[in-house]
Amino acid sequence: MFKRLVLIARKADHSPEQFRTHWSGPHADIIKRIIAHFPDPETVRYTQNRVARTLWQHSSSAQSFNVDGFVEIHLTARAPPEAAVSSGAVASMLEDELGFLGAFTECHVEAEGSDLHDARAQKIIFIAAKKKEIDERTFATAVRQAFGLGATALQGVRHWTTATSVRPKLPHEEAPPSVLIELWVENVDTARVEDVGRDLMAVAVKQSAYEIDPHIVLG
Numbered sequence: 001m002f003k004r005l006v007l008i009a010r011k012a013d014h015s016p017e018q019f020r021t022h023w024s025g026p027h028a029d030i031i032k033r034i035i036a037h038f039p040d041p042e043t044v045r046y047t048q049n050r051v052a053r054t055l056w057q058h059s060s061s062a063q064s065f066n067v068d069g070f071v072e073i074h075l076t077a078r079a080p081p082e083a084a085v086s087s088g089a090v091a092s093m094l095e096d097e098l099g100f101l102g103a104f105t106e107c108h109v110e111a112e113g114s115d116l117h118d119a120r121a122q123k124i125i126f127i128a129a130k131k132k133e134i135d136e137r138t139f140a141t142a143v144r145q146a147f148g149l150g151a152t153a154l155q156g157v158r159h160w161t162t163a164t165s166v167r168p169k170l171p172h173e174e175a176p177p178s179v180l181i182e183l184w185v186e187n188v189d190t191a192r193v194e195d196v197g198r199d200l201m202a203v204a205v206k207q208s209a210y211e212i213d214p215h216i217v218l219g
Helices: 016-035 082-086 089-100 136-146 193-199
Strands: 002-010 045-059 069-075 101-113 122-130 155-166 179-185 204-218
Touching: 002 016, 016 045, 016 069, 016 089, 016 204, 045 122, 045 193, 082 089, 089 101, 122 136, 122 193, 136 155, 136 179, 136 193, 193 204
Parallel strands: none
Antiparallel strands: 002 069, 002 101, 045 069, 045 204, 101 155, 122 179, 122 204, 155 179
């Protein structure tokens, strides 16, 4: 499976409610049409991670992250099959994005840990962009030490960004996340992600943590 996590922000003229309604309704229907053309479409997992609130944010020099939601999708092929393109579904998706999105940054990720949804818990997504002068190994070591994923979370997964994609007609993050961490916790308000985030200030140019309201579309 090929996993993608996409940072999306709503257009300025859309309220959070309008954004969510369109994302979960008309836009989700278009995505389903595309997925129908993938190999083994019944195995594709697609979740709309809607930002309920920003729990913590820090930026040393780069502009802060601009996120209203995270697309989380597990695909059976790296790119949409030709049938999805020729059907017009991909073109419909791109056109629809311009109508309700204000920013789009797609992260191709490799997961470290289990990312199966835990219905018992509340969900947090923590993201951080590495400082340019910090090497990959130093950054990864700091993240693993900060997020042991043992004591504070019922379940967690670290996603390491291997590549990014953008839409030419939409703004995107100039400093995209180097890591995206999903946590399932008993209580968001006692998770204290800001304490963990402070441990990463030496290696990350910017960080954000969000309380998530997940909407599982497929899977």
